[in-house]
Amino acid sequence: MNPDAVELIRAVVHGRSGAVLDPAKTYLIESRLAPVVRREGFGSLDDLVAAMQANREERLLWAVTEALTSTETGFFRDRAPFQQFREEILPQLALAREGQPIRVWSAACSTGQEPYSLAMIVDDERSKFPGARVELFGSDLSERCLEKAQSGLYTQFEVQRGLPIRMLVRHFEKDGEMWLLSPRLRQMVRWRRINLLADLRPLGQFDVIFCRNVVGGFDAATRVRVLEQLARALPPDGFLVLGQDETVGEATQALQPIPGRRGLYGPNPEFRAAA
Numbered sequence: 001m002n003p004d005a006v007e008l009i010r011a012v013v014h015g016r017s018g019a020v021l022d023p024a025k026t027y028l029i030e031s032r033l034a035p036v037v038r039r040e041g042f043g044s045l046d047d048l049v050a051a052m053q054a055n056r057e058e059r060l061l062w063a064v065t066e067a068l069t070s071t072e073t074g075f076f077r078d079r080a081p082f083q084q085f086r087e088e089i090l091p092q093l094a095l096a097r098e099g100q101p102i103r104v105w106s107a108a109c110s111t112g113q114e115p116y117s118l119a120m121i122v123d124d125e126r127s128k129f130p131g132a133r134v135e136l137f138g139s140d141l142s143e144r145c146l147e148k149a150q151s152g153l154y155t156q157f158e159v160q161r162g163l164p165i166r167m168l169v170r171h172f173e174k175d176g177e178m179w180l181l182s183p184r185l186r187q188m189v190r191w192r193r194i195n196l197l198a199d200l201r202p203l204g205q206f207d208v209i210f211c212r213n214v215v216g217g218f219d220a221a222t223r224v225r226v227l228e229q230l231a232r233a234l235p236p237d238g239f240l241v242l243g244q245d246e247t248v249g250e251a252t253q254a255l256q257p258i259p260g261r262r263g264l265y266g267p268n269p270e271f272r273a274a275a
Contacts, residue, residue, distance in 0.1 A: 001026045005049045009033075009064060012052065016065040017141055018197050018222040032067045039063075066142040070217060073110040075163040076117045081212070081241050084261060086121045089239055093207050094129035096237060102134045103204075107196060107211040107230075109138040112149025112189070113158070114210060116181060119188040120167055137206070139194035146191050152181035197222070200229045207235060212263070213243035220251070228254045231267045240265040 009029060010021045021029065033045055040060065042048045052060060076082050093102045106115040115138035122134045140146050159168055159179045172179040194203070196214070209230055215223045230240055231254035240255060242248075242263045248255045255265040 001030060001045065001049075005046070008049060008052060009068070012061050013065050013068050014219070016062065016197075017069050017195070018218045018226070019069050020217060020219050021068060029068065033064065036063050036067050066144060069141055070213070071110045071142065071145055072213070073113045074161040075113045075159070075167075077114065077162055078212075078244050079162075080244065081210070081263065082117055082121060084264060085118065085208070085241075086125060089208060090121070090125060090132075090134075091129070093237075094132040097132070097207070099131045099133065102132060102208070103137070103206045104134060104208040105137045105139065105203075105206040105210070105233075107139055107194070107209060108214045109140050109145075109149065109210075110142070111145045111154075111158075112138055112152075112191075113154075113162075114138070114212070115149075115189045116152075116185060117162075118210070119185045120171060122188065123171075123185065136189045137192065138189050139192050141193065141195055143193055146193055149189075150186070150191055152186045153178045154181070155179075196226050196229070200233055203233065205235055206233055206238065208239045208241065209233060210241045212241060213246065216243065216246050224252050227252050231255050231271070234267045236267060236269060238267060240267075 006023050006026060006029065010023060013019055013021055030045060033048065037045055037048050040048065040063065042051065048064075051057070052064065090102075104118060106118065109115050115136055119136055122136070138146075138149060140149070153175065155178060159172065168179070171182050171185055173182070174180075194200075196211075211230060215226055218226060227248060231252070234240060239258070242265065244263050246263060248257070248265060253268055254271045256268045258264040258266055
C-alpha cells in the first residue's frame with residue numbers, strides 16, 4: 001500500500017470510530033481489508049481504495065471502518081472483572097436498588113461474549129438475590145459483529161477460549177460444527193448499534209458499564225470525550241469497568257479509581273457537581 005492510501009484509510013477510520021491506526025502496520029490493514037475486498041467484489045485492495053476516493057459511499061466507508069476496529073474478545077476474558085462483578089458489584093447493587101432495575105451495559109462488545117458472560121453470572125446468582133432485576137445491554141459499532149452476537153452461535157475455538165466446561169454444558173447445545181447458546185440467555189441481552197463518539201445522553205443511565213480495551217485506541221481528545229460521557233451515564237454509586245491495563249490517569253477528573261480494584265472506576269462527585 002502506498003502512503004496516500006494508508007492515510008486515507010486512517011482518516012476514514014478515525015473520523016467514524018475515533019480509533020487511531022498505526023501507519024506502520026500496513027500488513028494488518030491489508031489482512032483485515034482482504035475480506036471486504038472480496039465481499040464487495042473488488043479485484044484488489046487498490047481498487048477498493050480507488051472506490052473510496054471516487055465515490056465516498058458511506059456504506060463502503062463504514063465497511064472499511066468496521067473491518068479495522070478491534071473485535072478481539074472472549075468469554076470471561078481477563079477473569080478478574082467478572083469475579084468482581086459476581087462477588088462485589090452485583091451484591092452491592094442488588095442491596096442498594098431494592099428491586100429497581102440494575103442496568104448493565106457492555107459497550108463495544110464485539111461478537112457478544114462479554115455480555116453473555118455477564119448473563120451467565122446473573123443466571124448463576126439469581127437465587128441469591130430473588131428481588132433483583134438485572135437488565136443487560138450489548139452494543140457495538142459493527143453491524144456484522146452484532147448479527148453474530150444475536151445469533152448466539154460460536155465455534156469450538158470460541159467456546160474453548162475462557163468458557164468453563166460446566167457453563168458450556170449448561171448453557172450451550174451442539175449445532176452441527178457450532179455451539180448455540182440457550183434461548184433463555186440470548187433473550188437476557190438487548191442489542192443496539194452504538195457509536196461511542198455519538199451523544200450518549202439519550203441512552204439514560206447505567207449502574208455498570210463495561211468498556212474494556214477500547215479507549216486506549218483513541219487519540220487523547222477522543223479518549224477524554226468518551227470517558228466523560230461514560231462518567232455522566234453512571235449514577236453516583238455506579239461502576240465503569242475498563243481493561244486491566246487501561247487507566248484514566250490525568251486524562252479527566254470525571255472518574256476516580258476504586259482503591260485496590262485494577263481497571264475499576266466510579267464517577268467523581270466533585271466533577272459532577274462542577275458540571
